[in-house]
Amino acid sequence: MFILLFSFYAKSETSVYILNNTDDKLHITFGGNYELWSNLGDEYVEPYKYTHVGDLNRYSKIGSGKTYYNFLFLGTSNLSLAIKLQGDFWGTNMSYTLLDPRSDTMIDFYSDRNIHTMIHGKYKYYYKASYTGVYDSVTIVIEKIPDKITNDEKKLSILTYNIWMLSHVGKYMSTRDKLIARTIKNNEVVFFQEMFRSDNQANVIRTMRKYFPYVSRKLDGGGFNTYDGGVITFSKYPIIKQQQYVFSNCTGTDCLSDKGALYTKIVKGNIPFHLVNLHLGSWNDVVNRNIRLTQVEEVARFIKSLNIPTNEPVIIGGDFNIGKNKYPEDFMRMKEILNVIEPSLYGKLIYSYDPYINENVTYTGESSRERLDYLLLVDNNSIVESFSKIEIPRSFDKNMWGIWDLSDHFAVRAEFTVSNNFFDSLHQ
Template identity: 25%
Template sequence: MMTHLASQVARRLGFSLLGAPLTAMAMSQAPTQLDTDIVVTNSTLQPITLAFAGDARYQSQATEIPALESRTVAVLGRDSGRNSELDMHLSSAGYNLSLTQQTQGTALQFSAEGSGWDLNDYSDEAIHRFNPQAGRFELAFKGTDLSDGGQLRYVIQQADNKPELADAGSLNVLSYNIWATTIYGSKKVDSRLELMPQVMSGYDVLVLTEVFDLAPANKLLDALRAEYPYQSGEIFKAGKLMSSGTRIVSRWPFEVEDAHIYNACDGIQCAATRGVIYARINKQGKPYHIFATHTQSSDDDANRNARKAQLQEMGDYIRRLNIAADEAVIMAGDFNVNKIGLPQDRDYMEAVLQAQEPANLGHNLSYDANSNHWAEQPYLEYLDYTLFSRVNQQPLQATQEIIAPRSTTDVLWGEWDLSDHYAARGVFRFDAAGVSRAAFPYLNEVVHLKTANGHFVRAMSGGNSFISAGSDQVGSWESFVLQTHDNGKVLLRARDGHYVALDSYLLGTLKANNHDRGPAAQFELVERGDGKIALKADNGKYLRADFAGGAGLSAGASVVDSWETFELIRP
């Protein structure tokens, strides 16, 4: 039998009187009481109210969760030898549901139910996601460190009720700063941008800003191309370190693309090419003039003055285009005009652009450090807009909605937001009476010329370059407008406004680098039936796609066969 002294020595060495490690004995004793934080993330645009019921030991922490915010709503006690239940009823403008937590001693199970649906009990720490009520919202939940009390988090994410794609008089525009600027501190760019195509699907036009990180941004643009094949180019000014990071991406073809680079800037932001990109888009015969910009940020005097000067340049540029008064003009982007803190600057923006902001139906901020994980404190701002012109065709209806693109995917769990900005959605309805579409061969409308083996004629860079028949997809570079000449021949105008013309009469080579409508740019159109044509150049030869497509294009054929036949496709 051990003496008292030996017992003390043994304890100091970490052994019990029976020879077992004391630490092991302590670890083997299960806790008799645990406290678990219950957290609810409200990823909807309406506040959620909570009511509690049940016989559990708990402390209520919150009975309302503001839109897009998270709250610890209760601390749930889990006591050995006691079974209990805590029911939380959540209600909002869009739904009602109940979240149930059951304890059996310190063990915890959790589940949810609503009108016409209920879920099984769970007790693990995986992420579980469900889309009840025909996908009106997503419910996701996950336990963390539950064996030590830990946290149980529920996420209620509202389904995005996108506006319906409609006829020529309807235009839906999504303006989104995607925060792809690693050099300025953007986080998880690859992961966030991979999730954006689903958020961006279903619109007529996208205006994207901060499209700087080349690899993930190009991957995003490629992923969007199937739905939005018409994508503007980038603008860059010699002497700058960065391009503009601004893009117009469209479901509908560009008839014209242009840009203006701002002269005004201040400080470090002069490293980027600030400007406005312009695209005249043709939706089913109705033209829309889209202007996209990203102006100088920050609200000190120097930056405000630079931003105001940029807005003045934008307004002057739009006015120089002399757009017809009966055609619609939309301006969108990250204007960096904070109408919350500086409402007079919003008024200035509307005045110099001769524009109007539609009524906002969504969140009251587009940059919200209280609810957006990535937004920098303490900024609570409204910076992103979709505006319409007051001096051009007026919309019959116009609304703007600040929405919060979010995801419960594993890589963004706890962070949620796809960008540090929320997105602005503009929904416009214009009078389209009298809009009609031209009969074949679709004169004065955008067309694509498809070769015999399925390739498309392309003007490299959209114009001011050479022509080929080697493209395997349609887009802005493959877009042309057939225009008539007074002599009955046709002209083939590339996206940037240059005309396709003979570069060499002898060789029949072609370039789209001509603003002259002279004989070299004129073609005789020969209808071939079934929506197909041939084009005879001024050298007396027909345009030919080498090898039926996938290679060069020249005016070198004396007769018309399959290589000289092109299908006209109108978007």
């Protein structure tokens, strides 16, 4: 009995968490019965970071029959978290809500564990209590509502994403396979890599087809390998041609799959786009790095064999597994071999593999953060403007609550604009 009571008293607080799913630092402050707050963290929550910000005492300093209001303010223009504690003999009963700190209106408080949502200005909020074994924790998510995407006939938006559907390695695959599509639906073309696990393939394709009616065949060497290539392309525009190439060079566990490059030609309006979706070797010892660059040379020869008109846009993307920060010489050599240009990067995120932010992988230090995924354009003057942004597909579904991230990689989105000369030549 003593041990149970000690455990109860030792855990007599509600932990509060924030997922700041925006591009900006979030300045937080605490209010109400300030003496009930403890273990307060930094006053800023980093962009896209899931952070424990403080604990709210549920037993000591609480009077039976008394009510305590406590607040977590998320800056001056955002909604705030309000937690109401009602004291009783055993501690407190808790309810919670979101409110506008500039308003005098106090809305309904919740005491359940459902996910609640609110929209305020440019932001959408999700919040819920979660069972911990003693007192519930409370988590609030804030994300910016995406801007509406306008369709420009001269532009093409592409997203590349390693979706981590790999047996015995990927996590939560039977949940993630049905949630990915809705988070990336606003792109025009999507490249997937690591769609290896056959148990999940049907759900991925079924949900993606709701938004992308044109689907390539999956990269597959057709032999008796453990895995096929795991590479597939989805498009909102007709795919009129497809070819594939499986690498001749590999080493170690990479040889268990048919890694390679998948070529598709799509037509948007009457603009042809030549797309190459690839997945290169994974490992970073000297032997594997050299083999990976040999694979890049194989991709270059494959593209040359396609006899693509030299004035038409060619875009190469996927999981290159080439860390541009750790191995800049490999990255530069890859660009030289493929004769490609990297679009300018905007936004706060610079890594596509980032254990510091991604809840699916363990952070072991700055060296574990890296850029591995790219969308690049062949330098032939057909594309005059391009930019890219690292995006984090996340789900706030109840089955992903507290996990959020839909892969161990982040996605890379890029937009490409064809030149007026090329566009006009198609209309003559």
